[in-house]
Amino acid sequence: MENSLKVMRVLGIDIYLHFSWWFVFIILTWSLATGFFPHYYPTLTTQSYWLMGIMSAVLLFVSVLLHELSHSLVARFKKIKVNSITLFFFGGVANISKEDMEPKSEFFMAIAGPLFSLVLAGVFYGLYRWDGNLFVTAITYYLYQLNLILAVFNLVPGYPLDGGRAFRAVLFGYYKDLKKATKIAATGGKFVAAFLFIVGLFSMISGLANGLWFILLGGFLYMIAGASYEQVVIKETLSPIKINNLLEQDFPILSPNIPLQQFIKEYAVLGKRFFLVQNDQFQGVIDIQQTLPVSHKLQKTLTVKDIALSFSRSPSLESKASAYTAFKMFLEQRKEILPVREKKRVIGYITREAVMNRLLAELKFNDPHPIHVVARVHRRR
Ligand SMILES: [Zn+2]
Structure with missing residues (x-):
């Protein structure tokens, strides 16, 4: 940690x-x-x-x-x-x-x-x-x-406290549905949190020193109860999807030595976001949005290769991995695109956008209240 x-x-x-x-x-x-x-x-x-x-x-x-x-x-x-x-x-x-x-x-x-x-x-x-x-x-x-x-x-039976985990395990055994079990247990967690919060508030009003402690504890519990439920939902939704289904292979290909200025002038207008950059010595990808902060002066001196993400140095995903693994990696690495390998060879690319779109689509069909979850996902970027 x-x-x-x-x-x-x-x-x-x-x-x-x-x-x-x-x-x-x-x-x-x-x-x-x-x-x-x-x-x-x-x-x-x-x-x-x-x-x-x-x-x-x-x-x-x-x-x-x-x-x-x-x-x-x-x-x-x-x-x-x-x-x-x-x-x-x-x-x-x-x-x-x-x-x-x-x-x-x-x-x-x-x-x-x-x-x-x-x-x-x-x-x-x-x-x-x-x-x-x-x-x-x-x-x-x-x-x-x-x-x-x-x-x-x-x-106390509020997920993710120990009692809440035990409670969720019982519910999971009963319903055989981890998402449902977690939702009920996390709701329990929120009730407990609200209770602590109210106790804290009353203690504060009546002048007891412990009040603030209860309010903090309640707030903390409420936050983790919500977050851990969302994490389970995302995991349950994305884990069965293989990244093979989200691969993108048809990106326009550029030579690494093209001056950046020329690239912006000629290619930015195509409406594409990612371009493969490759020749015998170099293999990588450039995100057109990366070029936005580059000053005009630098655009004249740099080549596409200078700001492209090199695949030899980039973290990559195994083709057998799940969309959930990809989701976690995008969060950790703060990248927009990652290469996908099969036996060390790059076979395609996966974008953060593709994973997020798939998540949204799945949630729309599977969850009656997707908005809340979606809002959190965006904020956590
Ligand atoms: Zn414990």
Whole structure:
């Protein structure tokens, strides 16, 4: 994941910390040491408060890590590969390579994290009751509460929270339709988000400090619930389509050495957007829109080859890949056109436009509310 730092490797899984995590770690330690602990345990020294703050933050990190690891271990047990775990602001994300899994596996995998948090809450509660030392009591009580919150919040049946994933797995098993299951579970997620938002708003009005936190959490959940449903819709729609069906082969061909000025003068008027640029030494493609920002002065000195996308340096797609793979690649690479290869040989080209048009066409016929999805797709470019 971007903006993350690898900090360790546990049971063969790389553990990354997202940069936001450090920020939260500092804020959390600070607020515990100067606010929470002095408020509830006023008899201790400043030094103890800071030590308690740091220890609590570290143990919270360990708790979240164990929560994520328990998801991963169930995945491993079900022979699903876990690449890495990234810990960030609201918890963590386990990067699990297989997305389409059996409903049963997904159910157990989803439920494992909150269950383990529940166990941890029990352990911390036991320690809290067992030791009379104020220092230990304060930390364990705090961790008992947070692990309980982690378990309960994640069990809420709103996709993509753990409870929502488990809920979706049950629905998927029942309806045998991932899109439908995700839609229902994501709607659950939106309801939960709206509920959190309203709770936050009321808390703010009545002057409670937690209000803003609930509003942020609600907003965050609403956003990811919508986005993850759309992702599933796009994936379900494009995955069965092979890019062979979207290939374009008849582009006008240019020599790489044509001056750019001549190209713009003679070819821009043809109404075509892409031109193949090739001879014995060079093979690539030029997008007429790329020439728009080139100044008149530069147009005189450059050739077509200078701004064409060279196929030897361009990322490419395998001819057997699905339109969904192409969709993801266009998003990642920010390209308008990509070469398609079969055994290293370029056999055609696929444009972003062709993939998007196909997606729109499919959605128009398959989904009663395509507009919302489409709007998101465009904004994410
Ligand atoms: Zn979880």
